[in-house]
Amino acid sequence: MARKFFVGGNWKCNGTIEEVKKIVTMLNEAEIPSKDVVEVVVSPPFVFLPLVKSLQRPDFQVAAQNCWVRKGGAFTGEISAEMLVNLGIPWVILGHSERRSLLNESNEFVGDKVAYALSLGLKVIACIGETLQQRESGSTMAVVAAQTKAIADKASNWANVVLAYEPVWAIGTGKVATPDQAQEVHLELRKWLHDNVGAEVAATTRIIYGGSVNGANCKELAAQPDIDGFLVGGASLKREFIDIIKSLRVRKSQL
Numbered sequence: 001m002a003r004k005f006f007v008g009g010n011w012k013c014n015g016t017i018e019e020v021k022k023i024v025t026m027l028n029e030a031e032i033p034s035k036d037v038v039e040v041v042v043s044p045p046f047v048f049l050p051l052v053k054s055l056q057r058p059d060f061q062v063a064a065q066n067c068w069v070r071k072g073g074a075f076t077g078e079i080s081a082e083m084l085v086n087l088g089i090p091w092v093i094l095g096h097s098e099r100r101s102l103l104n105e106s107n108e109f110v111g112d113k114v115a116y117a118l119s120l121g122l123k124v125i126a127c128i129g130e131t132l133q134q135r136e137s138g139s140t141m142a143v144v145a146a147q148t149k150a151i152a153d154k155a156s157n158w159a160n161v162v163l164a165y166e167p168v169w170a171i172g173t174g175k176v177a178t179p180d181q182a183q184e185v186h187l188e189l190r191k192w193l194h195d196n197v198g199a200e201v202a203a204t205t206r207i208i209y210g211g212s213v214n215g216a217n218c219k220e221l222a223a224q225p226d227i228d229g230f231l232v233g234g235a236s237l238k239r240e241f242i243d244i245i246k247s248l249r250v251r252k253s254q255l
């Protein structure tokens, strides 16, 4: 079964009500391939989720950018997975490198979060990726394998997981991974899934790339056989997000 192209827009901690409305209007008016061939998921900050959900076209979905690791309760400032389910939010991004590095989320903590969110029926965009130092010391694969293992050890429902490979050195830096660099890691990740989780999961799990993706570099990346879409930061707030969604066409025509 072909892996459906997936494009996520991670708005991070950006936006006002007015800006959110403008972005949603721009996306609503876009002509893009049907949802049968591309899955588009927009991830605004928590406070804007209901607004975006209520305004955006039905073929787009929404994702939260995080959720609590287990059942909600006395955890001031947290948002529980139950709340996302209650609001009808289908997706959640977990393990983003900004949370791993700035908020000290460990591999095990991210694995627990992914497992708990999946257990409630949420779909998860699980982020992994190495730092520049780790890449330069030759440990890229060891790092992303350990991050993926921590997820695989606890997560059972891989049908609801999209794995986002986001090299930390490429995030928000303008230094996009080359198509060859990204393809190499995606292929290795697929092999890792094959050997450690199973052939079916390896063949069907979408592995998407994130890190300085824009309207200009998306086509070459999308043409790589193991790149199944993107998780886009800065460019997801701009019109070029539409070009990134459309980069699927290039991929299909080259297959």
Ligand SMILES: O=C(CO)COP(=O)(O)O
Pocket (backbone or CB within 6 Å): 010, 096, 166, 170, 171, 172, 173, 174, 210, 211, 212, 213, 231, 232, 233, 234, 235
């Ligand atoms: O972190 C990212 C998506 O989650 C990528 O951010 P940029 O596209 O701004 O580099």
